Amino acid sequence: MKQAARVQSLEYAIRDVSAEARKLVAQGKDLIWLNIGDPNKYDFETPPNIVEAFIKAANENKSFYSESQGIVPLREAIAEKEMKINGAKDLPIEDIHVTAGISEGIMFLLGSLLTPGDEILIPGPAYPSYSAYPKFYDAQAVTYRTISDDNWQPDTEDIRKKVNEKTKAILIINPNNPTGAVYREKELKAIADIAGEHDIPIIADEIYDRLTMDQKFIGMPSVAKDVPLFMMNGFSKVYLMPGWRIGYVYLQDPEDKIRDVYDGIIKLGRLRLCVNTPAQYGCVEALKGPQDHIKDTVAKLRKRRDLIYKRLNEIDGISTEKPEAAFYIFPHIDKLGKYKTDKDFILSFLKDEGVVSVFGSGFGKEFGKNHFRLVFLSQEEMIDEAMNRLERFIKTA
Ligand SMILES: Cc1ncc(COP(=O)(O)O)c(C=O)c1O
Structure with a gap:
């Protein structure tokens, strides 16, 4: 077979x-x-206070299936962090979906977004899941250039050239894997403008948001105020918990343009019941405890x-x-x-x-x-x- x-x-x-x-x-x-x-x-x-919160939750029998979207205290803590640090606006907990790492978030989001023949613009080079999943869904990842001798900033002219009627989203990975680039405000604004002109959403993966060494990091929601955004983030890197498998997707969509796609993510989330419940309690401590x-x-x-x-x-x-x-x-x-x-x-x-x-x-x-x-x-x-x-x-x- x-x-x-x-x-x-x-x-x-x-x-x-x-x-x-x-x-x-x-x-x-x-x-x-x-x-x-x-x-x-x-x-x-992993910081010991996070590990202790996980053990405490398990000892208190918080080992039930949680809400598919994630436990309420975790989504509240995520909303607070994303509004305070990355410029998110009006983030009700209904617009946050906890996933088994960003990896599951990519699978759910692209599964709900892409139909066969669609395209998604991704940076070249990019973290490989973003080119693999479109293929899996019979769609196509089209790479736009990032400019190696401009410290791998996105080539916004190349993005503009490659947007067409099949394009369903523009992805940015900022800070970037594999290049370590932190995108400048000018480039972020230009990408937001292109997305706005073509009425397509941006997907922004910000999993390395707090691991910047020189350049100040600017969260996409603080720049792209009128463009619908699917935001991806997680605990694997900044909180040193990759094997815990907790990440999240959240929505910035003032005009409800992409809510139907987000509802598709919720449906997929229900099919897999929930993510590890004690680990979610550990993540609450990660966000609320010492940094x-x-x-x-x-x-x-x-x-x-x-x-x-x-x-x-x-x-x-x-x-x-x-x-x-x-x-x-x-x-x-x-x-x-x-x-x-x-x-x-x-x-x-x-x-x-x-x-x-x-x-x-x-x-x-x-x-x-x-x-x-x-x-x-x-x-x-x-x-x-x-x-x-x-x-x-x-x-x-
Ligand atoms: C840009 C980027 N996104 C997502 C992931 C996967 O993260 P997670 O552990 O949350 O699934 C990685 C892992 O290396 C990554 O570099």
Whole structure:
């Protein structure tokens, strides 16, 4: 029996590389893992007050199925945070839907939004789920350029050129994975204008909103006041809880233009009953409790970012922009040498030097090619060692 056509072409480069790496581990190789954006695999831990809130909820038998949209105290805390920090307006808790990570939110939102033949504009390069799910729904992700030598800002002219009558939404990922870019107000406003002119919504993924190192982050709701927005956010990164699987989608839709699509998300949410209830109580504490760990996380990330940025640019054959947020850097391979593609380069780097990274074309064939993504969550000694190995590897390329 064969798998259905809709899943045959699905790819997820980040985990595909891990599969190769695990084969090497099985052969006894010791690897440096710079491929997965999971802070808890390194020296970052969920703040203890959040863990305690989870345990308390479980001990108090708050282990029932919750409301499909999420427990009320969590949606209230999300509304407060999004209004205070990211500029959301009038956010009733009915307009917030808690999901099993943003990942489930992407599946629900695109499932409710896209019909076969539709298009969605996504940044190139982009986090891979945003190109995979449109395919799954028989629609198409069309990539717009982000400009590598302008620190990966979105090319708003390219967006304008690519909007057509099939376009159902414009996606922005800000701060961005894989580039670490933080979008400027000018670009955000231009995107809001384009969406407004064509009467299409914006989807904004802001999961790295509080992990900015230099540039101030501007939430899309504070810029796009008259354009309908599907906002995506979650707890995996800022609150160091990726395995808890809690995220959310919320709506900014003063004229009820996209509410019907949002109602589709609610229907899908009901089908899967709810997300982990004690974990939702942990998330209430995450938002309401002390926020000090964010400053500490950012300080650690800044040091590691500065180191990897410096080391990469010192390597002949590699050049890179400086990420301003999150924990990813997306260098350009200036010298592919004997390798035909960035994927060959990265898989050989893995086999020869034992460093796990992700090939750039896995984030978008056109705008990701000849790049690769490194995660700088590991300690400085590991980053230094990985860079020594890259320096050695590229001499033989
Ligand atoms: C931009 C972006 N969105 C969403 C996700 C997935 O997040 P979640 O853990 O909430 O499913 C990631 C994970 O790396 C990401 O980088």
